[in-house]
Amino acid sequence: MNRPQSVERMIEVFKKLPGVGPKMAERLCYHILKLPSHEIDRLIDSIQKARQKIRICSVCYNMTETDPCPICADSSKNREILCVVETPQDLIAVSKVKDYNGLYFILGGALSPLDGIGPNDIRIEKLIKRLKSDKINEVILATDMDSKGETTAIYLAQLIKPLGIKVSRLGYGIPVGGDIEYADEVTISRAIAGRREM
Numbered sequence: 001m002n003r004p005q006s007v008e009r010m011i012e013v014f015k016k017l018p019g020v021g022p023k024m025a026e027r028l029c030y031h032i033l034k035l036p037s038h039e040i041d042r043l044i045d046s047i048q049k050a051r052q053k054i055r056i057c058s059v060c061y062n063m064t065e066t067d068p069c070p071i072c073a074d075s076s077k078n079r080e081i082l083c084v085v086e087t088p089q090d091l092i093a094v095s096k097v098k099d100y101n102g103l104y105f106i107l108g109g110a111l112s113p114l115d116g117i118g119p120n121d122i123r124i125e126k127l128i129k130r131l132k133s134d135k136i137n138e139v140i141l142a143t144d145m146d147s148k149g150e151t152t153a154i155y156l157a158q159l160i161k162p163l164g165i166k167v168s169r170l171g172y173g174i175p176v177g178g179d180i181e182y183a184d185e186v187t188i189s190r191a192i193a194g195r196r197e198m
């Protein structure tokens, strides 16, 4: 017997979520459809509320309910040091490191010529603009330790160094090929402490 069309459509939507394959999509959908209706209402409401409240910080491009975001607005931060990451999840991971008290910038991805992602597809121009207008002494390139992250770091270092700003890359600790997002606090803390100048 075929599934009802409405369930089929729901599964199609869930399959588009990152990391959700056909089996997982099916399982999630059947789970949700078995929930009492007030639970389903709560689920839908939480998504809608978050969607309505969330905007993008105009300084660091993090997701936030206020602009600038609490990190950019925090006057106790060291405003001379900027950590450049690929995604909002990476920012969350680095922000758990207590030894790092600087600011952030989210690129929104990494350079990947094979996927057709070039310098104009991520926020490189906006980063350079910020570096020229803010008094930043050091940029820590905390892009992922995979080939895209490395390519991006090398490209950025070439653009930033001529501005007279110190550029460093995370040191050892993050596994080669590793995503900053999944590294633990101690590992990121060591990688920042052991950063090497590019």
Ligand SMILES: [Zn+2]
Pocket (backbone or CB within 6 Å): 057, 058, 059, 060, 061, 062, 068, 069, 070, 071, 072, 073
């Ligand atoms: Zn911000």
